[in-house]
Amino acid sequence: MRMQRAVAAGAVLAAVLATGCGGDGGGGSGPVAGVLTVSVATGVNDGGALMLRVTGGPVDAVEAASGYRVFSAGTGPTSVRVIVTGTILPGAVVRLHVPDTRDVARYAAVVEQASARTSYAQQAAANFTLSIAASP
Numbered sequence: 001m002r003m004q005r006a007v008a009a010g011a012v013l014a015a016v017l018a019t020g021c022g023g024d025g026g027g028g029s030g031p032v033a034g035v036l037t038v039s040v041a042t043g044v045n046d047g048g049a050l051m052l053r054v055t056g057g058p059v060d061a062v063e064a065a066s067g068y069r070v071f072s073a074g075t076g077p078t079s080v081r082v083i084v085t086g087t088i089l090p091g092a093v094v095r096l097h098v099p100d101t102r103d104v105a106r107y108a109a110v111v112e113q114a115s116a117r118t119s120y121a122q123q124a125a126a127n128f129t130l131s132i133a134a135s136p
Contacts, residue, residue, distance in 0.1 A: 031100035035135040037065070038082075038094040038109050042128045047088030048117025050128060055079040056107040058099055065092040087117060088128070101134045108132070 038054065059080045062072040068086040075081050084093050096107075109130040114123040 032102055033060075033097070033099050034101035036096040036098055036101060036104055036107060036132050037092050037135045038096065039090075039092050039131050039133070040088060040111075040128055041090050041131070042088065044088070044114075044123060044127045046116045046118055047114060047123065047128065048085065048120070049115045050084045050088060050093070050111050051081065051113040052084065052094075052109050052111050052130060053079060053081050054096060054107060054109045054132075057103050059096050060099060061097040063095045063097070065094060068093055070094055081112075088114075095135065096132075104132060104134045 038052070040050070053075070055078060057078050059074070062070055062080060062082055064070040064084070064086075067089075068084050070085075071083045073081055080096075082094055098107075109132055111125040111128040111130060114125050114128055115121065116123055
């Protein structure tokens with residue numbers, strides 16, 4: 001009788017463990033690769049280029065949002081510097097391909113330098129605010 005209970009308990013334990021280790025992608029704990037969008041808010045109407053730094057996690061690739069051109073270089077395992085050119089308007093400027101979009105809160109972006117579109121004069125970086133959000 002004891003042997004039957006031990007076998008039954010072992011079978012129940014095995015079933016519970018197997019259910020908890022499902023690999024169907026439905027809410028598992030593995031990374032979710034995807035895209036984070038960097039957006040700019042500004043009242044400046046003559047922005048022509050931004051140099052920004054993104055920190056907080058690995059970035060696999062950087063691409064421009066519609067209407068912009070980007071140049072990027074990794075500056076460490078968890079940071080990348082990006083130059084964005086074009087008519088800088090409020091909204092999305094850069095898309096970051098990252099290994100896990102659930103880590104979006106770890107990422108931060110700051111404008112290091114900004115320049116005017118028509119005169120190329122340097123503008124105050126404080127006139128541009130960046131935010132990062134997971135893309136749908």
